[in-house]
Amino acid sequence: MNLKDIKSQFPIFKSNKNLIYFDTANSAQKPIQVINALDDFYKNHYANIGRAVYGLAARATANYDNTRETIKEFVNGSDGEIIFTKNSTESLNLVAHCFGKFLKEGDEIILTEAEHHSNYVPWHFLRKKKVNIKFIPINEEGEVQVDQLTSLITNKTKMISIIHVSNVTGLTTNVKKVISIARAKKIPVCIDGTQAVTHSHVDLKELDCDFYAFSAHKIYGPTGVGILFMKNKWVEQFEPFNGGGGMIQNVDTKNITYASGVSKFEAGSLASAEVIALKHAIKFVKDIKIKNIVSHEQSLATYALDKISKFNDIEFVGRPSDKGSVFSFNIKGVHAHDASTVFDEDDIAVRAGHHCCQILHKKLKIGSSLRVSFGVYNNKQDIDALCESIKKCKKIFKLK
Known part of the structure; x- marks a missing residue:
């Protein structure tokens, strides 16, 4: 199965043409089958x-x-x-x-x-x-x-x-x-x-x-x-x-x-x-094969972390050496819920909050965070759009 065309198998992306869904860790979208x-x-x-x-x-x-x-x-x-x-x-x-x-x-x-x-x-x-x-x-x-x-x-x-x-x-x-x-x-x-x-x-x-x-x-x-x-x-x-x-x-x-x-x-x-x-x-x-899913998502995670790291006011929630297709971060000076609202205006779905993990957040001295989680339907263009939305958020909140 070709992952390049995989989005076409998910009806939600036909009825929400501009949707970029980064909340698979919460719940994955459903294929037509x-x-x-x-x-x-x-x-x-x-x-x-x-x-x-x-x-x-x-x-x-x-x-x-x-x-x-x-x-x-x-x-x-x-x-x-x-x-x-x-x-x-x-x-x-x-x-x-x-x-x-x-x-x-x-x-x-x-x-x-x-x-x-x-x-x-x-x-x-x-x-x-x-x-x-x-x-x-x-x-x-x-x-x-x-x-x-x-x-x-x-x-x-x-x-x-x-x-x-x-x-x-x-x-x-x-x-x-x-x-x-x-x-x-x-x-x-x-x-x-x-x-x-x-x-x-x-x-x-x-x-x-x-x-x-x-x-x-x-x-x-x-x-x-x-x-x-x-x-x-x-x-x-x-x-x-x-x-x-x-x-x-x-x-x-x-x-x-x-x-x-x-x-x-x-x-x-x-x-x-x-x-x-x-x-x-x-x-x-x-049919996709787990190894192909892992390779696809790891590639996206590497690309995303590299691009987002280039902003000078990003704080990641931990940076474990052995990690999957999920990461969380904050924009300094912007509450996670406010940033998520800005992203939503650009049809980007990113979860904000403590993600039902308050002990972890308290241990790392963080109240809440923005979470990006990938599915088979995500691609590098989605990440590019997220980075543009981060720029927009920084501008709204007058961050350099």
Whole structure:
């Protein structure tokens, strides 16, 4: 698939002809294949899945289950270890809630100072049980100091939960080293892979983590679907996160027997159309090939950082040496929200704020920042336009 013509596959750029979209880390735009798959299912194939035996429902269920197989192949997972949730946030809440039942007062969880709130707040809830949370620090470049992990581990450390790729700085955490250290201590590892799956090659068998979470809408798929990889040992040990239809085997007035396997975590009517459309998003990514996406986005990041660095009043939020296709910055003397408003006048969509990473921003002594994140539809002309908009912003705020 030719990336030069890729923008034509995204209808939003036809209806918004001047749009330059730099907010893929928030949510990716959707290719026509995914939109058509949603439309086709609702028009021609809709039935609730996992409930009925008539043909329409059976075919919908088979199509839904086929997406699970597609995901397993995409991230090299194993049978019976892929759970569908609403998003990465729900996936991480599920892990924290279910694992939290094993914890007692004084037990410890280790996170990093670069965590998205989705991988901090669920663990924070466990402080009600007087569970302690420790943080692997980041340095002034925004890099997670993995070398300090060993010194944080004690015999009370029960879980290490870390971000794979930062949604603020683009930092890629050395998760292989973290997992190696944890394995030697027999400590389970949970990884928030929300920003990693579309922008790097993820092989779950190679990583050998216990949990891995990501979201469909970040990989050009629909909203409302999260994917949680959970090793079979935890699938067997965890009790259900939600109760209702679909997650039971037998119910009477005195007792309930739960469904086996991942089904016990998928209660109620599920986002069937969205899950089925996700299969088409994964095919879209596979057709381009992850290596080509990585090469394209890294080229854009290098070009953008070089051009923006030439302005004498730019402050970057960290400069990690191992980074993905995301970076954040500020224009000295201009609030991030004001700059974003100026960019928006030029049809450039750049997120401003703390990006659900207040701990990182506070550690780096920054209130908010502008974030640029790339997708397959971005090109160097988009970056040139952003630089012109930075010049316009400087002029408006009378910066030299």
